[in-house]
Amino acid sequence: MQQDEETCSTRDKILETALRLFSKEGYLGATTREIAREAGVAEVTLFRHFPSKETLFEETINANSFLPALKGLMPGIRQMPYGEALAMIAKSFLEILALRKDTVKIMQAEMQRYPEKIQKIYHAFIDEMVNTLASYFGEMHGKGSLREFDTELAARSFFGMFFSYFNAEEILLRKNYRHIDADKTVREFVDIFVRGTLK
Amino acid sequence: MQQDEETCSTRDKILETALRLFSKEGYLGATTREIAREAGVAEVTLFRHFPSKETLFEETINANSFLPALKGLMPGIRQMPYGEALAMIAKSFLEILALRKDTVKIMQAEMQRYPEKIQKIYHAFIDEMVNTLASYFGEMHGKGSLREFDTELAARSFFGMFFSYFNAEEILLRKNYRHIDADKTVREFVDIFVRGTLK
DNA sequence: TTACCTTGTTAGTAAGTACTTACATTTGCT
DNA sequence: AGCAAATGTAAGTACTTACTAACAAGGTAA
Incomplete structure (x- = not known):
């Protein structure tokens, strides 16, 4: 044995x-x-x-849950400048998605038919990310550097932008799109978001 | 007969x-x-x-293509204030998605297995929306009211935010999320976007 | 060696699938 | 009434599926 x-x-x-x-x-x-x-x-x-x-x-x-990949993801975010912190979160998010690409595909395809199990894992991941970012926004509100806005909604829209980018590039395999590297996308998206949330 | x-x-x-x-x-x-x-x-x-x-x-x-639903979608956008125009585009986008919810589900589920046909229809829809919004950004650049940014990327991020919202609410059927009505979401998202792209 | 555990091979079952054929029935138009 | 198109019924084909039973072969530990 x-x-x-x-x-x-x-x-x-x-x-x-x-x-x-x-x-x-x-x-x-x-x-x-x-x-x-x-x-x-x-x-x-x-x-x-x-x-x-x-x-x-x-x-x-x-065996392919997202949570292990999340551990120790955002270590020194608190002492970084706002824009750099957001860029780092975005990059980590895109990295995890790329790592778990096959799992994301399965979940998108089978979500309707096997809701219970899949929704649980998927949502655990998204909730973890959204809550982390939302509470970061909350802290920044406390420091007075950001204007007032709904932190959870803002966090959702932040990840929504990047998830759609990931979806277009990696899942839908858009060949006819001019290819834009991830770094430039992160910069542009974060830029909009930073200006949109600062005072 | x-x-x-x-x-x-x-x-x-x-x-x-x-x-x-x-x-x-x-x-x-x-x-x-x-x-x-x-x-x-x-x-x-x-x-x-x-x-x-x-x-x-x-x-x-x-029989369930998106394009007919797009016709006559954005009529008087040019003479509206920037924020209202964006809000209207977002609402129309969400309306079409809600109308074609079943089609969206099919496309998400079968995209991997039947790429040719599905990608074509899906991308035709997204491209139409992105191009429309991007060229609107271009016009606004010409008028000098917006800061410089990549119009196509910005349009993609705009629709990405709303698509993810739609996905969470209508496809993933998030019951545990506190329900936020579409209007408030549109307002918050558009708000971020307007401040993020103005001069 | 002896015993055990894991694997492969072969054959099989019961059920379900897309799709067909042949014939009877309904339906509406003239 | 009479014709023709559209539909229903019943039976069946050829194939694939998840899953099982029975037996043999190999390696490892005592």
Whole structure:
């Protein structure tokens, strides 16, 4: 019984392949046969690790939650200038999304059909980001450097801008858009936002 | 042969039901049997009107393009104050999205699997909106009332904010969010944007 | 060696899928 | 009434799906 090396790597291979195929073909489109073949294992092995396709799906998205990627994300934001802090938050946000691109695709595609589980994970991530930014806005209000506005709404609009950018570039694969690098986009978006919220 | 009343309504019933079920269960999840039953027709009737499920899918999304809803959208924007013009564009944008909610769901869910057709329709809509707003920014630049910024990027960020709001409220069905009515959101978002782009 | 654990192979099941064929029934127009 | 188009009913085809049962093969630990 050796459960640390080979066994675990078989399981992980299946999970990785499942993530890729679920994201490419959807839950119904990705068959257990195909997942097993691409993972290089027999189909029956897949069912020995995961009792059903639905279990595999759940464990796949659980294994790719966003929250670990959030830890220690915004360390020294408080002592940075306002604009730089926002730029850093935006960049980190885009980085996480890029890292979890496949998971984002799955969630967008299957959100309607499997609401409970997916909404929970997705919203936990968004809420964490929005709350962090909103409370940062609150602090800045206290310091008197910002004009009055609804901090939660502002945080939502901030991430909304960047999520739409990510969506256009990475999910919709816009080839006909002239390509604009992330840095310039961050600068322009943050610029609008900084001027829009300062006194 | 009477093709205007009954015949057309049978076809339309199928198309309407297909839109609803494709949006709720996805392309693979919605079966032709179910679509026919919910439309109140025999399955074979469905195949007499649409030679294949894929044809039905294409005609469904073609019948629900965004562009007709865009016609005559922004009539008197040029003679409105800047902030009111932006608010009106935002409201119209949100209205169209709400009208085509099912289509948006389908596109988000099936974008990965059927890229060609869907991307075309989706992007045609977004490009139309972005270009309209960007050229409006260009005119305002000419008049000297706005600071210098990238008009296309700004337009994208503007719609990105509102699309994310729509997504959170209507697609993800956020119940745990405190509900904020559209008007207040439009006001807050536009406010940030106006201050962020004025001189 | 012996025992165990994990995997592969092969074959199979029961159910569901898109789609078809043949024939009967309804419906509206002339 | 009579014709023709649109629809319904019933049966069936060929295929795919998630999932299982039975047995053999390999490696690891005692």
